[in-house]
């Protein structure tokens with residue numbers, strides 16, 4: 001009898017915690033979102049996010065709220081002698097917050113640290129040549145997203161991307177799209193969608209567009225999306241995200257179905273800003 005009571009009490013506490021922890025996190029985030037947003041922070045964001053000036057007041061407020069939460073929850077680490085500044089943190093937070101404006105509620109849950117190097121950095125890459133032989137080589141990287149808990153970025157690449165919006169490349173959008181993708185448990189180009197019924201049309205459109213990009217790249221045709229997208233479906237999703245935000249008109253014209261999938265997913269219409 002006593003055992004049964006203890007068991008029941010334990011189950012009750014576990015259920016209460018399962019319900020309580022997310023509710024407390026939500027409340028805490030709501031309070032952080034409401035924090036005043038310093039004027040000079042907004043000046044930095046205006047400088048580094050060219051279409052911010054076209055946002056409605058309510059969209060600006062939402063973006064600022066997300067920036068507050070990202071700054072409160074993520075650790076920014078300067079690497080290779082780089083000193084983390086307000087500009088670096090705000091730029092990364094604001095651009096990555098664009099992908100959260102659909103209010104799904106998650107804040108890149110797997111991500112703990114954002115490592116920033118002054119410029120391109122060199123990593124040792126170990127790749128298998130055969131079952132018994134591995135090859136080690138030095139590879140220059142501009143950014144990468146590790147599905148566990150870190151993103152690595154290059155500040156000089158970020159600055160280049162800021163000055164060249166509309167070229168279809170943005171290392172922050174790319175790496176944070178991988179983070180969204182990883183939330184489903186597998187990095188395969190399919191993030192968590194709103195409804196179960198969304199998966200079929202997503203798979204249909206993305207598969208067709210991915211195969212089309214492979215064909216176009218192989219025959220040397222002009223492509224709106226960067227050819228890096230043919231690497232695999234996960235890279236295709238990251239490149240499609242960059243294109244959606246940086247070349248929305250071209251994407252909507254040449255790839256309307258893909259554009260509509262992303263518009264539905266991000267709940268945004270970037271054509272209104274550019």
Ligand SMILES: [Zn+2]
Pocket residue numbers: 174178235238
């Ligand atoms: Zn990638």
